[in-house]
Amino acid sequence: MPIQYYIFLALALFCIGVAGVLARRNVIIIFMCIELMLNAANLLLVAFSKMHHAAWMAKPAGIASPGADGQLFVFFIMAVAAAEVSVGLAIIVMMYRNTHSVDVNFLNRLKN
């Protein structure tokens, strides 16, 4: 399958994520959208990794082995994302307890 498909899919996911973060006010949805963007990045990493590997397989003498760095990174990101989810959800829970709402517009106290 050509690499373009993966790129377009990742792009679409990422844009949906960005749009969601910008447009929605519900913290949980924003949170999910951030996950979406992260996963778009993950998808690209895996796709490129696979592509480079395929290129190397085709002509092993010409270029150095790309290894599995890209795919390794994905695991890193997933781990970080998991950590982030736990911290983020905790924040959201705290926020809900304090404001009885999950609307980000209530969180304008950064100003002062």
Added chain:
Amino acid sequence: MGNIIQLAWLVPLFPLIGFLINGLGRRSLSKGAISFIGSGAILASFIVSIMIVLQVKSPGFTASQGVLKMFDFISVDKLIIPFAFQIDQLSSLFLLIITGVGFLIHVYSTSYMHDEESEHFGRYFAYLNLFVFSMLLLVMGGNFVIMFIGWEGVGLCSYLLIGFWFKNSDYNDAAKKAFVMNRIGDFGFLLAVFWIIAKVGSVDFSTVFAAAQSLSKTDITIITLLLFVGAAGKSAQIPLYTWLPDAMAGPTPVSALIHAATMVTAGIYMIARSNILYSLAPITQTVVAVTGLVTAVFAATIALQQNDIKKVLAYSTVSQLGYMFLGLGVGAYTGAVFHVMTHAFFKALLFLGAGSVIHAMHSEQDIRNMGGLKKQMPVTHITFLLGCLAIAGVPPFSGFFSKDEILAGAFSVNPVYYYIGVAGALMTAFYMFRLYAMTFTGTFRGTHEQEHHLHESPVAITFPLIVLAVLAAIAGFAGLPEVFVENGHALEHFLAPIFAESAKLKHANHLDHTTEITLMVSVTVLILITIIYAWIRFSRYRKTEADTKGLARVLENKWYVDEIYNAAIVRPLNAFSGLLNRVVEKVLIDGLVNGVGKSIQYGSRQLRLLQSGQVGSYILLMVLSILAFFALVFFTKK
């Protein structure tokens, strides 16, 4: 007698010491001591001056002997300005006049100023000594810079003395005016000095005058014109004369000192000193002659209608100085110097006489309130009359000879100068005898109290009057014209070395003797007629309340020159500086500076609005910035 010229520095030193002692000790010294020190210092200088003149007159004297170098004053690169004195015929003659007349004025002052408090008495004599010191420095200076020191010094002293009674605000204005006007003249002098330095590389008289022939025509014209600006300021010529009549605010002996012995003769001295430069610059000579002539007549017209005894004399000084400049302008340098000398005698006499009158009249200066003083004040009366005859140019009194020499010189250059000059001389005769008649003849017009107190002045006042009167009467014989006595002009022979170079350049254009005698006689007759007319008319003067009208009114108000200066220069300048202060400084420049500050404040206030605290808007901004960054990288990559 060794070489007294080597000791010439004593001449200015005595007054300086007198100044220091009187200035520092003015509270502790008694009036007697102050008078003694003040007058004694000048007397000592006078004695040294006499010895110097004798030495200079002796046949062995050469110009190079007269240069006394004390120490290096300023030395930069190749320019070395020594603190040097130059003694020669011209400066020694001036020394004699300054210290001689100065001494008499000091003696006079001891009595005239006796009512002042002791402290102010001391201050007065200190200033007076300083004045004489500055003038001596001016005259003795061996280069233009030392001359300039004295030049500004007399300006300072006149400022101090005119404003001597400093409680009176008008007097201070007069003092300020004198100083500023003088400064305008000094501006020209200083510029001329720089010009000379740039062209000649030295300010020593001998070097400069020796190099005069090699200077270009333009340079020499500019230098002489600039020097003349200086002379016009100091010697009160149009357009810078207005300070001199106002300078009457000072005590009367000071007026005598300023008008006769010091200060105003400085301009004449300077031009006579640099006569070679002027002889090489015909354009400047014309300017000098015309300015002098116009001033002579213009000031004489003003004097016709003044009622303040000192104001009349002041304008007469301006007028007589005009004659001296006329003499300088037409190349009659000896005549000009001669007139300086005779003028010093009779003008000092007249001022001191006026002071004696004012003293007797209890500070009354308006001649309309005087009259018939000759009975009570015989000595003052006679001496004053002699002074009037001398200034009016009646033979055989001194003014006749000196003025005649100048006018003869003017005639030989341009007869028009002569006729205008004679018109001025007639006016002189008229206003002087108007003054004399209104003061001394007729009936007394003052208050009874004044009449009761009228008295002849004490001997300290009458003694200088008598001495000066004698001098005013006979000084003319120092310069008998050739027509009367062959080689009778002693002064001309004495001064000949100074003007030798100029004399070579001058085209011999001597009047033949018959013309000269005709002119002399006709002028004398005219003057006598004027005198008799004025005498008769003003002896019968009655006080009227009516205001003067027409031309007389314009003359009484001095052609409104002060008002014109005020409207044309002083007020616009004031308004302009007000504008600069209020608008340019506060609004424009400060506005600009504060504007920078304010716009930064405003800008940051606007930028602060971006920080809304809304997480959403932060993120939006972030995304937009990232996009912008991508776009930037994308487009600028190549």
Added chain:
Amino acid sequence: MIPVLLLIIPLLTGLLLFAVKNEKSAKNLALLSSIATLTVSLLGVTYMKNAGYLDYDMEWMPALGSRFHVRLDGMGQILCLLTAISFPLIFVATYYNRYKNAASFYALMLLSQAGLMGVFIAVDALLFYFFWELALIPVYFLCSIWGGEKRIAATFKFFIYTFAGSLLMLLGLIYLYFKANQSFSLEAFYAIQFKPGQDTAIFWMLFLAFAIKMPIFPFHTWQPDTYEQSPTAVTMVLSGIMVKMGVFGLLRWVVPVVPFSSWQLGDRITIFALIGLIYASLVAIKQDDLKRLVAYSSIAHIGLMCAAIFATDKSATQGVMLQMFNHGINIIGLWIVVDVIEQQFKTRKISELGGVAQKAPALAILLVIIAFANIGLPLTNAFIGEFMMFNGIFTSKATAFNVVFTIVALVGIILSAVYTLNMIKKVFYGNTSELTSAGHDISFNVKLALSIIVVLIIVLGVFPKPMLSVTNQLSDAILGRMYLKN
């Protein structure tokens, strides 16, 4: 060792003074320290005669290529002497002025003195910059703590202005540092070979820094405000010595370092300097506050000095060096008089004063002498300097407009007579006003300080030769660089 002593004495005493509690002992200690500095400075004069200049060089920050290198040469000597003379005079004249927290006041004054000394002797650019700030920072505090009513605003303006200048200077110095193969020494700066156009930027950066400090029109507006609001003792330091830092800086760090630009741009700068001269004189005529009047007069005088620097002439350059000293002495005299009047009558408004001469004749006489020195009367010190500067401007080869420049500058001299005599007349002469009728003559300490100034004025006015010979060599060196590069 003498240059270092000049730094150390005020620095250490200044630091020590922070610990002193008693007002009187703080005052006396400060006075003592300043007299000690003066003695050392005078000693320096005698040593200089043999050596030509006094040098002290020590490792400082080798990593940065900066050394602790100080040198007392002709111009530095004159200005150090000025600094050394001024401080005792200031302390004596204001001896009876009361300051809250006096010890800190004197401490800051002395720190500032140390900074000033450093500025005048440093021949390492970084060291120079360091001392420059050391001189200025105490003044910010002195103004903002002990100043008048609007002191905060004035100090703020002063700070922003001078700080902007300082930063420009730093920028310029760092640029030079890289051009000079990472060295801050003056000699290395002299050796730089610029590519065409490069030195113009440096010239402007350094010139602006010094122009603000001097100040040159139109960067002068901080000055009247600051002078007006500062306590008078500080104003004396500011106008007597600190403005000379700018003039000094131009002569040491600009003209010889970027001679080509200085030569080329001199005309334009002279025009501004002369506009400033006339402008300040005219504005001074209209001032009603004594302090502002003196401030504007100072701006006018500095304008003349700036014009003379860019005349690139021996006479002018020596005149400037001389005039820096003379102007410093004279203007401190004027400030002392202003201070006396303010302390006695609690006002500085010229319109509210009058007739002071009747009440304080000694003050009047001393003031008249100082005022006439300030307008350059012959036989006073300022005449020598001004004469030489005018002469230099007139004979300048750097410009085609020398005659016009001289005429304009001379007009300034006439105007200076106008405003000075106006001031004397309105404050000292005439009748006493309500305020002044209770006046009395000056106390001994003021009389002493003013008399010393008057003696200096006359002596230097009659016999300027020693001062001239001190500056002879250095001005040759500076001008030599100017002509070498052209």
